[in-house]
Amino acid sequence: MTQVKEKERKLTIARAMAEAIAQEMRIDDKVFVMGEDIGELGGVFGNTRGLHEEFGGERVRDTPISETAFIGAAVGAASDGMKPVVELMFVDFFGVCFDAIYNMMAKNTYFSGGNVTVPMVLMTSTGGGYSDGGQHSQCVHATFAHLPGMKVVAPSNAYDAKGMMIAAIRDPNPVVFMFHKALQGMGWLGTEKEAIVHVPEAAYEVELGKAVVTRPGTDVTIVGITSGVHFGLKAARILEEQGVSAEVVDLRSLAPLDRDTVIESVKKTGRLIVVDEDYHSYGMTAEIIASVVEAGVPLKAAPQRVAYPDIPIPFARPMEQWALPSPEKIIAAFNKMKED
The missing domain is CATH 3.40.50.920 (Rossmann fold)
Known part of the structure; x- marks a missing residue:
């Protein structure tokens, strides 16, 4: 039998992330998205483009500028059986909502003796290089990786971004998904061409925790x-x-x-x-x-x-x-x- 080779389809990381979230939302009505400017705008970094049009404001929720409130709400929703994907627009903002992240999101499974899981994804942007100052340009990878109870992942290309996002949404543990702004494929941030690679249309997982x-x-x-x-x-x-x-x-x-x-x-x-x-x-x-x-x-x-x-x-x-x-x-x- 002749094997048909899949047509090459190159995506940016931003498009790959949005596609991954959409595919999971279509098959699991427990998945929903929350964050600032993630609705009609499609996210400042393009991660949620097209989701509001397809799924509406009930499942793609623009939030007030209160990271403590909406990340805390996501922890509660995840603990109650939902699968929120919540965006912290800049990782630098973790300081205003760290209690919700580390003392609730990361620890609730442990505190409950494993009886309550927290299957949520916290996606957040990292990195500088475009003169946005010390409040919008950090990576702080080690800060999150240092704290037990969360998985922390960070893709370098669109193929990994899609597969890791799907794996993160399906994971029963809280996952921090850190994406670098300069790799997103957003022209105004500069574009790393090598991050734009072939991405299969079908859903797939990239194992979390494997280099x-x-x-x-x-x-x-x-x-x-x-x-x-x-x-x-x-x-x-x-x-x-x-x-x-x-x-x-x-x-x-x-x-x-x-x-x-x-x-x-x-x-x-x-x-x-x-x-x-x-x-x-x-x-x-x-x-x-x-x-x-x-x-x-x-x-x-x-x-x-x-x-x-x-x-x-x-x-x-x-x-x-x-x-x-x-x-x-x-x-x-x-x-x-x-x-x-």
Whole structure:
């Protein structure tokens, strides 16, 4: 029998997320969406475009500007058997609703002895690079990954975004779904073309908690998530011209964290660079390096990390661009390894 090859259909992450939510809403009437400007506008970052037109205001609910109220309401709805997908427009706003997130969403299953699950998805934007200041430009990956009781995922491309969103909605646990603004495919934010990939029309799941090797190599392992993956891929192509074979690992998930894939890669290469747009200290970069060292992996050079300096994110574009991770900083980290 001749197998018909699926026609290539490239989507942005924003469109892939909206498609995933729509497909789950069609098959499960317990799924609904809440957040600021997610109705007729379709979300500031495009994640809910078309949903209001198809499902109406009862299942796609624009909320007042009170994150504590609507995230708290989502926790209650999830605890009562619904499956809310709620958007925290900027991850930086978590400070005003952290009690609802950490003391309710993350802990209610534990507090109830497993009798009450909280099957909700909290999707939120991360990342800077477009001069929006310190209140709208952070990643704070480690803040959420540090707190037990929640799964924390962050896709770097549209294929993963759709599959991970479907998996997140179907998961009985609360899931924080962190999407990077620069990867959404929204022109006004800038568009990372490599994030726009083929996405099947049919529903599918991408396993939460499983990293993937996006580029094989033998000389150095570059580990990243969201924007860090793309910085790593660009650096790997430059290093290839210099005769260096770089392997790039996309974590995709922060909790659960797939340490095994990272460790196996570093066993092969003997060198490790971790890239994260979150802050340098006490973050994901340190956790990955610690995991490799604790596993006793033989290293040819001291591990390096490329992350955001421990400063409030500047508004001025030249200052912000100076602070952001980049392929050039990854290459400099590799050259430091050679010097050591």
